[in-house]
Amino acid sequence: DNKELFTIFGNPVEHSKSPQMQNAGFKHINYNGEYIKHLVENGNEIKNIFLDNAYKGANITVPHKEFAYKNADEVRGLAQKIKAVNTYINENGKVIAYNTDAPGFLKAIESFGSIKSVLLLGAGGTAKAISLALQEKGIKVTVLNRSEGKLDFFKEHNIECYSWETFNPKEYDLIVNSTSAGLKDEYLPCDKNLLENLFKTAKYAFDCVYGKVTPFLALAKENALEIKDGEDMLLFQGVLAFEYFTNTKADESLVEAMRKGLKEK
Ligand code: NDP
Incomplete structure (x- = not known):
């Protein structure tokens, strides 16, 4: 049959929920596609692996997003500035790359009320995508990172940025944690008193x-803020990738089918 094959490249990749989410989407629109996991150790091999396996599309996750950017034939949209991509499409043998994390984040925070200013904790790959997405939307964004080392990118793009040592807090509508603190441990992303003041x-x-x-x-x-975790960001980056994969426009019922797929045990 003409089944199209899709994948997620990562290391590790075993824990990824993208296959169950994307496959639920294919099923929902009766699309003849299958989405599998593909462990890749060397990020520089991603493009060749993608073409050799005749994948129609792929997602790219940690730690390969920058390699995927460098190796693509063509990079479209905000990804050109972010210099990291999470989505590949095979267009007539050419590898086209996008970043759907950035617009996925913007979709995810739509459920909050109006936001004019954001303090973004962390300066890794995710922070790059989020900060440029916010900047493009005209929302004032300030980056705060533990160390100075990763701040050059933000300076180059005229984004206000500080290390813990140089930071002088102001008022922000939304505080975003894009650090990996709290992922596998019980750390806060910065000083507790500072957070309570913010x-x-x-x-x-x-x-x-x-x-x-x-x-x-x-x-x-505890401090009475409205809170939200990264589920919707993961969902919407996936929905946007799905639209590129299938060349279709997602409606509300597709989004809900993919959400259900994501939540399956
Ligand atoms: P990176 O490794 O690129 O960046 C990590 C950042 O976290 C760095 O700025 C680092 O600071 C900071 N950091 C790490 N540990 C601590 C700590 N204990 N205290 C303070 N700062 C710390 O990671 P990514 O940007 O790729 O990913 C960040 C997080 O976002 C991950 O938890 C990931 O799971 C999540 N994510 C979620 C997505 C979704 O769809 N929901 C999509 C993508 C990512 P320093 O520079 O000082 O080392």
């Missing part, structure tokens, strides 16, 4: 980690 004037807190209430979100909730 939470006095902020209304919303978002954590990119999904499937658990991190110490960051727990503290925000």
